[in-house]
Amino acid sequence: MIDPKLLRQAAAEVAANLARRGFAFDADAYLALEERRKSLQVETEQLQSERNTNAKRIGKAKAQGEDIEPLLAAVKDLGEKLEASEAALQAVQTELRDLELGLPNLLDDAVPTGDSEEDNTEVRVWGEPAKPGFEARDHIELGERLGQLDFESASKISGARFVVMKGALARLQRALIQFMLDTHTSEHGYTETYVPYLVKSPALVGTGQLPKFEEDQFKTTDESPFYLIPTAEVPVTNLASDVIFEADSLPVRYVAHTPCFRSEAGSHGQDTRGMIRQHQFEKVELVQFVAPDASMDALEELTGHAEVILQKLNLPYRVVVLCSGDIGFGSTKTYDIEVWLPGQGRYREISSCSNYNDFQARRMKARRRNPETGKPELIHTLNGSGVAAGRALIAVMENYQQEDGSIRVPEVLQPYMGGIEVIAAPA
RNA sequence: GGAGAGAUGGCUGAGUGGUCGAAAGCGCUCCCCUGCUAAGGGAGUAAGGGUUAAAAGCCCUUCGAGGGUUCGAAUCCCUCUCUCUCCGCCA
DSSP, X not given: OOOHHHHHHOHHHHHHHHHTTTOOOOHHHHHHHHHHHHHHHHHHHHHHHHHHHHHHHHHHHHHTTOOOXXXXXXXXXXXXXXXXHHHHHHHXXXXXHHHHHTSOOOOOTTSOOOSSGGGOEEEEEESOOXXXXXXXXXXXXXXXXXXXXXXXXXXHHHOSSOOEEOHHHHHHHHHHHHHHHHHHHHHSOOEEEOOOSEEOHHHHHHHTOTTTTGGGSEESOSSSOOEEOSSTHHHHHGGGTTOEEOTTSOOEEEEEEEEEEOOOTTOTTSSXXXXXXXXXXXXXXXXXXXXXXXXXXXXXXXXXXXXXXXXHTTOOEEEEEOOTTTSOTTOSEEEEEEEXXXXXXXXXXXXXXXXXXXXXXXXXXXXEEOTTTOOEEEOEEEEXXXXXHHHHHHHHHHHSBOTTSOEEOOGGGGGGTTTOOEEOOOO
């Protein structure tokens, strides 16, 4: 949520910023609504104040045994007026809040203006795409030849956009997850967390998926109000909701491995084959709670933490800054890390690292005590994949494939693989 | 799933219709006293919002959440959520 004070005081500037996203913010309509809120609130509070003083007066008079009838007569129609005023105020406030919850975050100046992922800017490249002396297979062919990726069974059980993994490949994904968790906890100062995979709607409002992106979420049933998490960002970031952190307790860094569930509404026809875009996938997520002046530095760090994973796996990648047309709803600045996939001959997103500044914090009332003033103030939140495990598996398969279709196990994963160095089809 | 109890400020905990945003204690902050340590005395100490250029001041809201009764609700009524205890079931 954008600071309502800023919306009031600088509506035109906000509109200009959001226009870079292609988002139309009607500043005049907002300000008109805000005017109504103001007059209604002043009026309501005046009536409330009147009610309070009268009630006190009656209480006193009664205690002294005076006749309260005339006092009661005097406040006779106050109640009705107050009720009407309160109802009108609440209606306007609900309208305002709905509007505010629907506004995306303000963009950082460093975000390039653009329409689509075509306009993202590359900031650095690491490693060099390998040129094998044979034609690289994609992960689908590799996995099916090994008999360890089974899309047919998955679709029989659950339909499209699911996979069944078996044997060493299933273990390889688990190894990747373990390796990532261990690296982030022991080398980057994150605390491992285990969190619920089912959450209630306020949690999703807090991180920004609701109310606007309801159709992207899986909901359990209409009766029970649970949603399946689309990312660990949701439960982990909400650990800060309604919390006032002590001045010296930030930054807080959490890492969690969870499955992620996405309806992928609106992405029909995209990446329908293979494991790139699934309804269910595994991800290791990094979340940070930081002081408000520390978030841009933290974003660089956090992105670096994700990069370390790819470096240790020796997977070539590049980092891009998302442009104004591609960046997420709640982010003020996002780096995507794209890993090289030989089977596709291109870079594909494997991590997305975002600074939300106070956007989520305001929604979920995540605050800290300012060390100077002692007063609560909103913190900044960040998150990033560190990294997506399903896509990391694909990347390892395609980058470590050999001509005979076998897959070498990256050195850093071997301790997690019980000595397996090559994954090959049984002879 | 059955039976019962509960939800109050950073914590413990009092408060069953009026001057209660809330006693007391603990904790924390500041001051005073005391030549160590310990102890003692005093003051302060919730959050959000409105008004304001901003602050002060003033006002409003909040005692799990939402609704209701009333001139007036932490206190009475209804619904919901959560927590705890016992029984049953269960990885």
